[in-house]
Amino acid sequence: MPQLNANGVRIDDTFAEAFAMRATAVIITAPAVRWARQAAQTMTGFATSIIGCGCEAGIDCEIAADATPDGRPGVRVLLFAVSTTELQKQLQNRVGQCVLTSPGSACYAGLEAEEELKLGNALRFFGDGWQISKRFGDKRYWRVPVMDGEFVCEATTGLTKSAVGGGNIVLMGADAQKTLVAAEAAVASIAAVPDVIVPFPGGIARSGSKVGSKYKGAAASTNDAYCPTLKGCGRSELDADIGSVLEIVIDGLTPASVAAAMRAGIAATVALGPERGILRIGAGNYGGKLGPHHFHLKDLVP
């Protein structure tokens, strides 16, 4: 594959192929940022891939107390799914089971959009008739009595149909340790980009997948072309000096945010150079026929 070179790191002349998704966002607040983060982490646990989790979700950013609706520290969470129905179901279940239950929590809309999903409007029934609706200006909230006081939840949150899922960079290094160092640097850099999440554990996927399988019923299976232990199988995409591969999958509310995140991730790994980080950067695609969004690495190299 033709390659570019940046700071000694080889960059494939290829592209990440991403898909249109439905997405929403909520802001979780709590008496302390620790508890806001806890609720957000619980809500976004088991939300790495739509293949098996129903949605992809993660923490976008922390929000200072003076910028949240109720003046307490908060965390913004993004959720992505393939259909509005599934997104509504995942939002309702995850906020209901993980945020409503978390001490001192409250939940607000994290996205303003013309189309809306039910938030408090779906969860209010937990109040069993004791719930109270309050409207201040154009915002409506539900107050649901709970054992530590009240769970306050905005009635709705925004839905966007122009979100993008599956932006990615594939980081290829000499060994597992250096590749992980580079991946961590990329994730840290992407964390500063607004409106994106990296849904895999710690933002990093080690089991990148291909579509399909030799076994019936499996929609995805290991990406054998990028497994270093299969370099001799005949269809490997790896060079002789590559000993470990990690992938960073990026979901964003807009194509521009995904591109910004990929650019940030590439810049961070390139900055490390081949000695401390990785030797090569690639991206996952399906030949360009499945996903409408193509993010070419050559356009994103610093």
Place this chain on the structure above:
Amino acid sequence: MTALVFSLREQPMQRLDLSPLVPNRLANLSPAEIQRIELQTTRQRLCVGDVFRVQMGDAELIRFEGGHERLDRIGYGMERGEIHVHGDVGCQAGRLMNGGKLYIAGTAGPWAGSGMKAGLIEITGSAGDRLGGPLAGETAGMRGGVVIVRKDAGERAGDRLRRGMIIIEGDAAAYAGSRMIAGTLIVRGRAGPLPGYLMSRGTIVLAEGSNVLSPTFADCGVHDLLSNALMAAFIKPYSSELAEFVRTPLRRLMGDMAGVGKGEILYPPA
């Protein structure tokens, strides 16, 4: 923007219906057409030109120079723009307002903001009885928007309030928030007897308590309600002192248990 100014020539000899003098009804009217608008409520015909000296300007900004308690229905059905009244107004100021801002630098009569749906009314003086309330036969009073009274309000302020917010910075007379359906009523001063009488839902905040509280309100203890932080953020532009007050822990009284009982009065803790 140059204001369209109506200067009162003299005290009107009859009650006048000023409901046609709102931005949405005056837009695109010529000076002669405005002068010919009839305002009388008796058989004696009175037109705008008879009552006011008119200084033409943009109808989106209307100013009344001089007021009187016989000037009824100012801002009736207003949908946009601003009306500034320098003086007192009669009954039903801002009734059925659906947008825009009505500023009254004086005293308002009864039913100010009656049935209002949206917009803002600010009354720098006092307001009469049934602030925001329904007229006889109507099932709901104010159903949206914000009303601020800088001094006192008469009896049954917020009667059958359904949505929206009423802020009274002075005292409220008897039965404040009577028969409230929902919405929020805040009284900075003291409330007269029996606030929240037969209220179904909604919130009444009484910063200095009430003379007589109905025994049909059940004490739920003192709470630092998170929803009050949202309320404080909303009312801060209108009344920063009250915004600070609602952030403090308050006693929650459920009621009126003689009725639906899903409303609340937030009361000083002591």
